[in-house]
Amino acid sequence: MAQPNRPLRVLIASDTYPPDVNGAGYFTHRLAEGLAARGHRVHVVCPSERGEPRVTVNGSVTEHRLRSAPIPFQPSMRAAVPLGMGGHIARVLWRLDPDVVHVQSHFTLSRSTLRRARAAAVPVVLTNHFMPDNLYAHARVPRSMQRAAGSLAWRDMVRVAAEADHVTTPTPRAAELLRDRGFARDIEAISCGIDLDRFQPRAGDRAGARARFGLPDRETVVFVGRLDEEKRIDDTIRALALTVPERDAQLVLAGTGQRETELRALAAALGVADRVYFLGFVPDEELPLVYAAADVFAIASVAELQSIATLEAMSTGLPVVAADAMALPHLVEEGRNGFLFPPGDHLLLADRLLTVLGSERRREELGRASREIAREHDHHRSLERFEAVYTRLQGEGSGRLEAERAMVA
Structure with a gap:
């Protein structure tokens, strides 16, 4: 070179x-x-x-x-x-x-x-x-x-x-x-x-990271990015509503965007307003803690040419559940570091989240593979x-x- x-x-x-x-x-x-x-x-x-x-x-x-x-x-x-x-x-x-x-x-x-x-x-x-x-x-x-x-x-x-x-x-x-x-x-x-040193696994800090953002200490699904139409965050909220009867889970959204009001209304209509947390804009220096607070990263977007946020989550050692659209399949190896679902299919998204959340051992295996794949980037x-x-x-x-x-x- x-x-x-x-x-x-x-x-x-x-x-x-x-x-x-x-x-x-x-x-x-x-x-x-x-x-x-x-x-x-x-x-x-x-x-x-x-x-x-x-x-x-x-x-x-x-x-x-x-x-x-x-x-x-x-x-x-x-x-x-x-x-x-x-x-x-x-x-x-x-x-x-x-x-x-x-x-x-x-x-x-x-x-x-x-x-x-x-x-x-x-x-x-x-x-x-x-x-x-x-x-x-x-x-x-x-x-x-x-x-x-x-x-x-x-x-x-x-x-x-x-x-x-x-x-x-x-x-x-x-x-x-x-x-x-x-x-x-x-x-x-x-x-x-991706900066592998900045975004690295810190599972031992999970409870502390949640407390930093005022979050309950429960199973956490996270998304980082704009709250805009092409991100399809409504699919993730609908999926969360389907997981709640089986898991004590919550969804954390870090970012701002045009659809925040609609998304808050949707969470309320589905009865999960108390389980969907809008962190708003998170300063760059605190962003690693958002991933550290999570058990799984979920992204339903259909317009990603790479997705830096997904890479950050993978580098932090999180399993990923992602829409099978655009460049996301290049980051998610089915069953190795996470799972894919057809865009818009919140039922299957919920099923994939339950699979990840259902076994701590499996979650750790998927997370280690995410970190391994992130090293290539x-x-x-x-x-x-x-x-x-x-x-x-x-x-x-x-x-x-x-x-x-x-x-x-």
Whole structure:
């Protein structure tokens, strides 16, 4: 594997970045922090969480926050304002003179950075975290228009990705999806990665972790993520209601989202309001304790290109019960570290939860296998692979420039 001869200058562009709460934003933050920790000079260009533009040094990462405005229907998130964006990005490129640019989407800020970088002869890596399903609820797209809107969105994504020098996705399933949508070039699957040291088994701390969040000390099913439509959390609440007659179980939901009010109402209607706990936003430093409080992780989502939360749960040593949809089957080996169920089938989800909760010995076996599988997604491996990609592209770029200069001479 190629290793950089000197620290690289890397500019990462993302249309979402903490404090935004989503998988793409978290991945981008961990990528930036991880590269900086390995000695590289890392700058991030992203929307300002305050509105006004500013530059701040956050640890070893320099953040260039561009002027932003609230996203309609999403008061907790902001988007970079197009007016003046191109010039701002061009100035950042000129000052940093990066070896490589890594964009995280095909949306406005990332797209502008990609094109400015190409115009400056800087190689570009694009990682796709996009699925139309994740946008329908946010943009309030009517169900009757979702198929057409999704087709247009994919076409736009494929067109922008074709301008990058190297395209990656978090999983082979995500790469396959992109190919199915018409992307004809090579796509490399590089896991988002997981910090195995931060998320590790701590079964002995379970009662203490529950007490930290004010939870009763009983069997606990956990989900971490946005409480939005595509996550299908209503299926998990319905499943919990079916497990309660047999098990003294509860469901813990860590995250915020558009459907919280509906989900609370559903829990009340099913008679399990006292067994469904909404923790709201959990600070990143406390997130490992959420998994430590659980006996099993359940995810009914149908729109996961990898699912960082599932990886975190697996790294913590939790069995996983997941919908057999998108990339989740790549993480769950049936009967080894958990079980799959057909999307929307809350009856089978309940049955799978009862299977896991019914035997402590079985639960421990499944959890050990989860941790074993999670090791394959060690974030150090992902960082090394991105380093190798950057170094190769940097070398190819230098070679092209030398050849062009020779031709001019």
